[in-house]
Every structure is written in C-alpha cells, then in structure tokens.
Amino acid sequence: MSAKDRLIYLPLGGAGEIGMNCYVYGYGPAGKERLIVVDLGVTFPDMDTTPGVDLIMADTTWLQENAGRIDAIFITHAHEDHIGALGLLWHLLKAPVYARAFTGAIAKLKMEEKGQPLDAIRVVKPRPETIEAGPFRVQFVPVSHSIPESSALVIDTPAGRIVHSGDFKLDGTPIVGEPFDPEEWHAIAREGNGVKVLACDSTNVFSPHPGRSEVTLAGPLSELIAAQQGMVVATTFASNVARLKTLAEAGRAAGRSVCMLGRAMKKMITAAVETGVLTDFPAIIQPEEAVEVPRGNLMLIVTGSQGERRAASAALSRGKYLGLEMKEGDTFLFSSKTIPGNERGVIRIMNAYSEIGVDVIDDRGGLYHVSGHANRPDLEAVHDLLNPKILLPMHGEHRHLREHCNIAISKGIAAELATNGSVVDLTGNEPEVVEYIEAGRTYLDGTVLIGAMDGVVRDRIRMALNGHVLVTLILDEEDQPLGEAWVETMGLPERTGNGAALIELLEVDLDEYLGNAADKVLRDDGKIEEAMKRIVRQVAMEAVGKKPEVTVVTSRLVAD
C-alpha cells in the first residue's frame, strides 16, 4: 500500500432508498482508484413521481466516465433491486460480471433479453474461491435471504478487509439455500487483521424482535391449506423459491394438485432446478390439467403479491385466466407482505375477490410470511460477530441508515451515514466523506434511457395535473392572422360551471388579443406564443379553475 493510495466507498443507489442498489469500491491513488461495482439493481416507478416510466435505476454517468477503471462487477443475488439493471446498463460499463450459479443463470437471462454478451457472466463458487479484480480479492459468502444463493462479499484490499453484507437474515433453517453459518462468520472476523468495514443491510432496523426462520411457516401454512374446502390460491414473491416449495408441499400434503401460474415464478424455479439449488420440488401440474381437477383438490401458486395489474393474482380477480376461475368458497392467501406504496393495488385485489365471494387471508397475524432481512437484534448480533471498525449502513431509506448508524455509534463503532453520491474515504480509522458526485436516477422509458431531470416526466406529470391546451395560429405573408386561432384541449372539462364551452371562451379571448396585437408582436413567434400561453392560462383559470400546460404552434405562410 503506497502512502498515496486510498480506499473509497461510493454508493450510487440503495443508500437513501430501498431499491436500485449499486455500490462502488475503489482503491488506488485519489482519482485514479481501480474500481469494483457491487450490484446493478432497479426500483419501480409510481404514478405520483414517475408516470409512464418502466424502470428506475442508478445514474451511471460517473461510472461511464470512469469505465476504464472498473475491474469487475459483482452481483450478490438475483432480486430485481440488485440485478434488474444489468442487461440495461452493462454495455455502458463492459466489465466482467461475477455471480454464483443461480444468480448467474438469472444474470444470463437479463443479458440475453437485452442482446448483451452472455460470456460477460462468470459463475463462481463461494469462499474459499477468490476473484482477483485489480487490487481487490473478493469472495462470495453464502447468507440466508428470501432467494437462493444470496451472498455477502468479503472484499480484501491493501487497506483492509470489507464485508459487504448484501441482503441477509440469520436463518439456520431456510428450507432452500444455505443456512446462516456463525462459524464461517467467526472465521471471517478472525482472519488477518479482522474486518475493517462492514457495509450492512438496514431494511429491518426498525423491527425490534429477532427474525423468524422460513421453516416456522411450514406448520401454519399446512394447517391453513388443509382446512380449506374450495380451491386455494396462494401468492408470494416469485423469487422466494423456499416459500414456493413450502406452499407446494403444504398443498400436496393436503391432497391437492399444485399448479403454478406466472412467468416470473417459472423462470425462478427453472433456474433453481438447473443450477442444482432446488432438488426436490413437489410435482406440479399444468393449467390445462388443473382445469380438470375438482376445486377442493386444487391449489394454485400465483404471481402478483403486490397487486400488480398484469400478474396472475389480478387476472384471477377479474375472471377466467388460462381456463381457471375463482368462485365463492375459494380461498386466496397472501404469503407475503405489502411493500409500502403498493397498498392500493393489493386492496383493490382483495376487494375484487370479496366481490366474487372468495375469502382473502393476508399476513396480518404474522403466521404466513417471514421477512428476508435481519431485524434489529440480528443486526446487532452481526456487528458483534464481525466486530468491524467502521459501519456503513446501506440498503435503506435515510431513516433506516440513520437508525443503523445510531446503533453502531452506541457500541463504539465508527459509522458514516453516506447517501448516494457520497465518496467516503475508508483509509484511516474513521470514515470521511471527501467528495459528492452527481448521483441521480436513470429511467427506462419505453425503450429509451432518460435522465430523471430531463424534464420528460415532469411534463407528463404537469399534463396529468393540469391538462393540455393546443393553440394553432396561421399568419399570412404580411404577418396578419389568417382566420382565427384554433384551440384544442386534452384532459380539461369541456364546459365551465355555467355551461359555457371552454374552447369558445379561449378562442374569443385569443382572437380579441390578436385583433389588437401590434405588428411587431405579430412578426415575433416568441412574443405571440408567450402572450397566447398567458391568455390561455388566465382564461382557463377563471373559467374552470385550472392552469393548463399550453403548446402554441404558429405557422407562417411565405410569399412564393
């Protein structure tokens, strides 16, 4: 380690939100560090802030500018908020991508979808296998989570050892995937100089009780399913392969044939089977077989636990789907939690089922779902186990990161609340924010990547709130209005409270303005358009109480 070298941490996504994880570590002379990237995830749009957007991911402008310094990309696990942007962003970074077998299989699907080279994906085994990436030596450490083969990373650098937790919980009996192994973590903490930095999942820092194991669900789910008379339909996160197995086994134990609906689920099961993660999944039947099974002997496992309009759960709430239909006396089970912000969608489905006469069971009692993230006491246990000098809370909103920092500081661990864009120098004994870089968001909008600040989405929100008025005006060769201004509206009431036609009110005032406009105004497109916009907004405000967006198109006839 040269005196001028430094070790840095730079979150680009995930530090200040739960979603779009993307973390950078660097080592080397300041501004010339060699870099590794951990995770390239997405987050999901909503109508409030990102109408019409398809996916949201970290802004990689800084990484692109420094692409030549990137030695590797590591993907900790195959959840969308960690892997979802890989196919969309890889061509901008072009570094080798390391992942374990199951994650690698999903990574290849992501790359294939976007026409990216599959050989960029390097499948690796867990520790002790070690990836050399510039000055970094990286090992994957199995952790338990709600998807198979989730991993923490042990990142050795000349300035010390970093443990990047990824998403994890402490589960000794996770059904599918590796159990939490305290021995392994003890070893990681004891080797060499121990752990300098722990970058740690903060999702459940506000959950006060120790987390529960996946295995605790088997009993309650089996009892519940066995007790039902009609068809049982259960939903959970598509990637929760352990839960899918528990649900399917509970169904089979209750003498039911099990059928799975939803592409995302099938993709995950296939990848899990092909990579050897899943070896003894119960037999399942196809929808065309399921339609022949008496409903009391049938169980469906379906996508759409968050109320997604296009998923199987929503399709079934609207009527027949692949020949299958829910009826009065059937049961629908959410073996999942509702992610904040998705409440309306989930409630919409619950009410749609209520209208059919289907009993809906959700996780209010805590019997049918456990979280995949470490709760507060579990986080404290990991702090104690790894005994890091520095804690970097990640994978959380600001309030989660702050709480996690406070826990660490109360135990004498140095902690830094570094949000997206903070460059943190980790070389010394105390973390220090040395720089802030622009760290915004990139949207996949249709098939195009746009910046969150490009104004495209802002304009869509404005049209949604205010409506849109179009004014067209033709001016003749002498710059005089040819006929009258023509107005069209979209997303505005046709008539005022008094019954007057809004378009007519607008046209009358525009024509009055044009009739009196000075010649020099009429010769100036900018001035006419500005004046007409002002008039439209003013008249609309008086007439219907809204200030619409306005587009004015002025056409001029030119003398031949």
Place this chain on the structure above:
Amino acid sequence: MSAKDRLIYLPLGGAGEIGMNCYVYGYGPAGKERLIVVDLGVTFPDMDTTPGVDLIMADTTWLQENAGRIDAIFITHAHEDHIGALGLLWHLLKAPVYARAFTGAIAKLKMEEKGQPLDAIRVVKPRPETIEAGPFRVQFVPVSHSIPESSALVIDTPAGRIVHSGDFKLDGTPIVGEPFDPEEWHAIAREGNGVKVLACDSTNVFSPHPGRSEVTLAGPLSELIAAQQGMVVATTFASNVARLKTLAEAGRAAGRSVCMLGRAMKKMITAAVETGVLTDFPAIIQPEEAVEVPRGNLMLIVTGSQGERRAASAALSRGKYLGLEMKEGDTFLFSSKTIPGNERGVIRIMNAYSEIGVDVIDDRGGLYHVSGHANRPDLEAVHDLLNPKILLPMHGEHRHLREHCNIAISKGIAAELATNGSVVDLTGNEPEVVEYIEAGRTYLDGTVLIGAMDGVVRDRIRMALNGHVLVTLILDEEDQPLGEAWVETMGLPERTGNGAALIELLEVDLDEYLGNAADKVLRDDGKIEEAMKRIVRQVAMEAVGKKPEVTVVTSRLVAD
C-alpha cells in the same frame, strides 16, 4: 302504512369504499317515496386514478332527478367524508340540512365557502328532539368518535325503526364529546317494536380486539413529551379535538408552551369553542411568540398527519415555516395512523426529518393513537344491544361489508351487502335488492364538477403514461399539403436509444405518407387525421417504445 308503501335504502357513496358517504332512505309508494339524505361527503383523489382532481363525491344525478322528493338532509358529523360535499352539492338538492351545533358550525363554513345560503342549516339538539321530515321522524343520538358531537340517527318510519350508526366507537371516556351511553342504546332498542334495521359502520370489522378509549393516550403521550429535550412537534387529524386537547395538556404538563399550526386545526378548535363543545382547552401561543420560546420549552401541534404536501408537517420538514424551524435533537410525533394509500407521503416526511436529524416517533407501538371506529367485538356488542332484524353494513370497502354481513348472518340477523346504487326494499322481514341505479362518482376538477366517466381524467392519465404528440398540417386551396407536417411532443424523450431525434423521425414518415396520399384522402379531415395518428403511434413505438396520445390539427386555406 298503506299496503303499497315501501321503505327503501339506497347508498350512493360509502358502501364499497371508505369515503364520500351518502345514503338515502325513502318511504312511500314505489318510485314516489319521500326521501331523506344522510351525509354528503367527499373522498380524496390520487395520482393513480384521479390526477389533477381536487375532490371526489357521490354522483347525485339520481337525487337531482328526484330533488322534489327530498324532505331533508342530515349530517351525522363534521368529517370531510361526511360533510365535505355539502357546499358543492347543496344547490342541486336544496333541502333543509339538519345537524347538531358543532357539525352545523362546520356546515355553515362549507356553505359560506361556496356561496350557499346559511339558513339552509338547521341546528338541532340530540334526542329526544325530533325532526319531522315527510314520513320520517329523526333523532340525533350522541356517539363517541374522533370528532366532537358525532351522532347516530334514529329514523322512525311507518315501516319500523332504523338506526343509522354514523361513525362511532364505544368510548366511555372520550375526553371531548359525549361518552358511549349503553342505557340510551338500550332504550332505543326497547321502544316500540324495537329496531328493524341497523345500518352500521364497518371500518374496523377486521380489528379483532376491543377498541381502546381516547383517555388511555394521556399517560403515554405525557411521558413521551416530558422525556424530550428539544422541540416537540406532534401531528394528528385536525378534527380530532379530543386528541388536540390531550396533546396540548401533555405539552403544558411538561412545562412547554403550545403553539398550533395549520388552518384546519384552528377552524375546528374555533368551532368547538364557539359551540360550547370545548370549554377548557389549554392556553396556546401564536407562532410569532413561539419563535422567542427556547426549543426545550416549546411544543407545536401541526396539521399534515397523512403527509399532505401543503400541510404544516411537510412545510416544517422542508425548512423554516412561520419563523419556526426543526433542528437536530427535536422530536416529531405522529399521533395518528396512516390511511392506506398515504404511506408514500408519510414516509417522505419521515425521511426529510431524518435528514435534519429529527427523531420521528410513529404509532407502531399503538401507544400514541387510538382509532375512532368500533372494532369487531364492539360491533358485535352493538348488534347485541340493538338486536336489529336487518343489518346493512356501510362505511367500508367491499371486503369490510362482506365480513360485517357474515358476522350478522352467523348470529341469525338478516344482512344485505348493498353497494352504492343498490335500492334495498326494507319493508318485509328480509332485505331485498329491488333495483340498481347508476351510482358513479363526481369530481371537483378545478372549479367544475365533472363525471368520473366523462373521459377528462382518462385523457390526463393517458398523457401521463404515454406522452402527447401534436401534429399540425396546413392544406392549400387545392387540398394539397402546404409545406410539411409540423410535430411537437410533450412528455416524450427527445431522442431514441440510437440518438436520432424523435420529432424528425415522425416528420419524415408523415411527409412520406402525405406525399403519397390520394387526393380523396387529402380532402377528408377525418381520414388524414386517422392515418397520421396511426403513423405517429407506430413510429414512436418503434423509435422509443411508447404509443403516445396524438392530436392532429388540420387547417385548410380557402379560396377567397
């Protein structure tokens, strides 16, 4: 009671949602019943389904068509979902409005705001005072809720007694307002032939434990506030006068000066004091005095418990508000629950406070808020107390109404899940749905009332999701294009993934089309516009992956 007379119930809002309550009862010959209306409430818009809308209320078309048959409007209490549409809709119905003093005071404010006559409001006393309205004799019965003077209605008709519960809980110690009085309810059940119909609040039917009293909060709130070092800011629903009092008293007991921020709160306190409901509210100071008070001796009570962007809670999270500012070490308390759908807004404020270093305390522990609605065991207690022949569950989503019906049926009470628009005949011993009327929603959009199905909001949602393309084309006196088509876009990416300009791609294809278009197409505005729309959508889909909304304006020059 003539053999041809019938008693009917017709919910127009509130039966199938929590919000925009509006219930109609009728008595008389079929189709000629005299009518009373109970409540005229609003519900609130969201970006997902109602962008740009200001308020949502029941569609009163049917009531307007039958306005001559309406003998009275009764308002049970002054929550927005029961009274919010009064000023907006009264001029369409024009019947006398009966309410108790506090509710009447708020009703007058609503009428005044919209220029409606204040003398339409008739302030009445609770039972035994009786309002004669056509064939109905109506009494207000005090119930406990989260606003002063909430009332149930006892509605006597020639066909029997109806109890319309309004919003209520069973609280013997509600701090402000009348306690639950089982003796009174016993009397109501015993008089005459007892209760034929109970139309009953269903909000908390899924809450399994008996509800807690408002008085249980005083201890925990006092302890919490006394324990804080910095400024304490608490928020709750503006109309929860009892909570405001408890909070203010806890602040005063901790030696703090108390200041209230937010117009809605002041309006409620003023009405409560002026109508004698509130007699001993602690002294409060004004913001200009509060700025002089050391922060450890200050408590603010503010509006915005649902994360509303314009409320005091949000303003304080963004910086200085009325000279007051939150700082590191201060505490912000949500003495409220987050209504489903408002999670994002509340979490946004929590994170904004976290960034300032303010500790946020919410009601996760159940210590600092109690609900204003009867829980499942409380509902069952009321069923037992009133012993109705028929239960009509109201004030709930479909799933709440269904659950409430199931409870009643399991006890041998006839129940009907009647959603908005169902006309229920209550004349016999079993309720019977005899008709469905159109029962939609009306939007206040700016200053205009529009129908939910008018297409205005649909167009706004489409523009928000897909963007908007404008095409203008001028055709000369011979119906030939004069120059080229001109394209403008709003809410669409400027460039494709390959860097091509979207507008240019659109113009090239449109011009190619126009160059080849047959004369008979060029003479037909409809045909040209249809073709150009198709081209724009197709080209945009290929270029940027979105199918935008398209407006085409064709102008034709006419020979002089």
